[in-house]
Every structure is written in structure tokens, then in C-alpha cells.
Amino acid sequence: MEITSSLAKSDDGSIQITFTIPFSLVQNAKGEALVEFAKEVEIPGFRKGKAPQAQVEAKIPQAKLIERLLGKILPKALSSALAEYKIRPAVYPKFELIKAKDNENWEVVAKTCEIPKFELGDYKKALSKLGKPKDKEQEIIKFLLETIHIHIPKILIDEEVNARLSNLLERIEKLGLSLESYLASIRKTPEILRKEYEGQSQSAIALELILEKIAEAEKIKVKESQIDEAIKTSSGDPKLFERRSVATILRRRAALDSLISLL
Template sequence: MADKITSVIAKEDNGNIQITFAIPSDVIKSAEDETIKEFAKDTEIAGFRKGMAPLDKVKDKIPQSTLIEHSLSHVLPKALAEAVTENKLQIAIYPKFELISAKEGEAWQIRGTTCELPKFELGDYKKAVTGELAAASIIVPGKDSADKSASGQISRDKKEQIAIKAILENTKIEIPQILIEEEADSRLSNLLGRLEKLGLALENYLASMGKKAEDLRADYAKQAKEAIALDLILTKIAESEGLKIDQKEVDAALNMSQVDIKEKDQNPSETDNRKRLMESILRRRAALDFLINLS
């Protein structure tokens, strides 16, 4: 069909998935018309009552980039859903879209970059963790005394560090590049927010750390890769061990984390999403607790 959106899937070595869409000009024209009608409701043009201006004059008032962005928002969600279904994809994040070509009268080319969660095997994580914990419990005079009691008992924090290091080293898992970039961007954004509150410039912060911007980005990318891997591994361990979280525990944790949010002000779907997120966090916490108690 001439008006059917087509897509091509390409899986890259870094774990990313490229979905390239070809959107027929007729589909684009229809989406643009809908966008212009939406803008017309609030557009004020001299000589016409609000919402009554001719659509061609309304179009002239809309920046081209805005028209393209809003028109694609009418088209891409459905096109993505069809591509995901047809190719049996289980995407982990909503794609980052890039406009490749948008010539008048021709099919538009749009590229979306996303990924699936990596598939991996856990390996013998119990043996790896218990071995490392046993080795760490050996008392060596003058070494790691701050992490042990006189009887050689390892502190909880140290046990967690040992368990985390053991499962990361014992599990081969390839994290898609786009997931790493997303997490690194989030961490950088949080840092910039904190610096802004403190009235510090990023350049001064970097100078105080003796680092360049690219060094900071590389550090955050490494941290992001390990954090994502750890979350996935702990989630799989929780599934493997059949660890469950009581709903009362989830509710209690939510109440502690959002004391300033009134129940009546919460959107039901947002509340459900927060509950699912909190449950996943608690399950990973339970998996880590399980590991440090193996010894």
C-alpha cells in the first residue's frame, strides 16, 4: 500500500537496535494537517477571531521544526508499535528518534535507536560470593582492620561490596550502548543540578577534581555500565531464588519516600508505576541481602 509506513531493523554490535522508518508523503500530509488544526485553536492572527484564521496562515506562523516534531508525534507511536510487533522486539527504552530526510513530496526517513535488555547466564554466583566472603574473613594483622571485628566478622557494608564485586566479575553481560548513554546522561544532569544549587560552575568543579569534561563523561559511563549490570544481575538472582516482596513492605517504603505527596494528588497510573519501581528496588535489595547471608 502506498500509504503504509515501512520499517527496517538493524541490530548493532554494541547492543543498540536501529529502526529506520519510511513514512509516505500522504501520511505526513495528513499528520501535518492535523497538527495545523490543533495549533489553529489557539493561534491569534490579526483580522481573525482566535481559532478562526485560515489554516494556511496558521501554518505560516508555526516554526518548521515545531511542525515536523508535532506531525511525527501523530505518526511514530503507532509505527513503532507495529514495528515492535512485526519483528517480535522487546525494547527496553523508548527510542531516540532522528530525522534523516524530510523532503517535500517524498517519503520521510526517520531513524529510532533503542535496545532490548541483554540476555545472560548467571553462572555459579553462590560459589563466587561465598568464596570471596570466606577469603575476606581471614584475619591478616594490620590489614582491613576497619572492616572487621576482633573475631574476624566482616562489616555489612564490606560484605555488600564483596558480593557486588563477585557477581559482577562472575557474570558476563553486555550492556547496550544506548542504555549506558542514557544512565550517564542522567547522572551528569543530576550533577549539573547539584552544582547549580551550590552556585558552582562545571568548569570550576572539573578544575578542582583535576579532570576534563571527557574524563568525567568516561567515569560516569563506566559507573553507569556497572550499575545497570548490577541491577539486571540482582533482578535475575531474585527471580532465580523466588524472592518475593510483601505488598505491605512496598507500601511502607513508598510512604517513607513520598511523605510530601498527598494521596489525592496522585495520578493512579503514576502510583502504580511507583509501586512497581519500588517493588523492583526492594527485590534487588532482597537479592543482595540473600547473597551476603550465604556465608
């Protein structure tokens, strides 16, 4: 028996793929996972890798076993589904196990989205109407966000919001504060803070997508020497930089600079 899948798309561009996994495949993957765990755990009276699977299974938390066995099934199933449905996900899917009964097929849902499609329009002509603003960069950013409309998938916004919240928690912990005391100091509730981050994230993602598309339209290229220089002059650990990410940031910056030069 083979894994089957179905596709559902939401109005906001979110994508959901539901996988139905034959129980026989689950059992096979479980056996492979237990063989691996047998080499990792200590079972009294047995050498590593030699304990009966039943005793190994009793030693392993169920959630950990399920995670390991699904890790043997889902990557290949996902790759096949993305190819079948011609999907290029903007973010790696989040998986949710929705059915896992013995002797019945399992069901897993993968949630992701694609990069939203949008048109730039004649942005250069429209930009000329701005005249000579005092703060060119901020006026251009405001102009782009107000005139180029993009429907950002909720999953992208949630990813960015969660990243910002994680960064915030890390910062306030370094200051020796709790989240509760920090929120009290700025007189905001968790709900208000998250709502603010959602608005900021939506604008940030939209701007990134717009600048990326402008860079593509203007055929902006980033040289390897520019990437090297950016990494060299950064205050962060050079080993932690991913060259492709640095190139993307530089390309977007160049796109924005090209618009500034028009005013």
C-alpha cells in the first residue's frame, strides 16, 4: 500500500496537505526506529542493540518514538506531494498528527504556503509623484506598502511574529526580567503585543517581497566581494552567516537604493 495525499488551499494562500499513511508502513517505520533506539538506550541485562523491541519501546517516550518513525516516512511523502501538486513552499511545512490508532491508517497534516503573487505596476512612474521628500527612504517604503497590495499568508506572519517574540524573550531574560514584568513596564498585555507584532510583521514581509521583486525586475546582482565585505564588517560571528541570506539582504538594499536615486 502507498501513502495518499489531498490538497487544500485557503483564501490567504495557506496550503494544507493531508497524508494518509497505511498502518503497515507505520509498523515498518516503527520497527526501524526501535532498532535505532536499541543502540542508544541502556536496558539492564542486555548489550546495546540486543534488547527485545518490546523492552526498548517501553523505555522510549511515545512522543519521541512517533517523531522518529514519522521522520522516516514524511520527508519522502512530502517531496512527492510537492512535486505532484507543483508547490514551491515559502517555509518548511509544520506537521500535525491528527489520527494515530492501532491497526488503522494514520493521518498527518502538513501546513505551509507559497510566496504570494502580486504585480508591481509602473512603480517608477508612480514614484516620480513623490517629488523631493525630506526622508526619501521612509517615504519610499510608505509609498511601496500603500500602493502595492500583497495578501500575506497567515502562516508567514505567524512565523515572523514567533521569531520576534523569541528574540524579545531572549533580550529581556538577559536583562534579568520576566515577560510579565516587562509587559507591565510598557503597559501592554500579551494580546496587544502580539497584535502589534502582527502588523509590523505583515509590513516587513510585504516590503521584503516587494524589494525582492524590484531587484529581479531591475536585474540587480550582488558580487561575491560585496558579500565578503558585508560579513567582514558585521559585528556577528562570521561562521554563523549564511551567504545566500546575506546576498538577499544586500540585493533588497540595492533595490531600495535604486529607488532612492530616482528622487
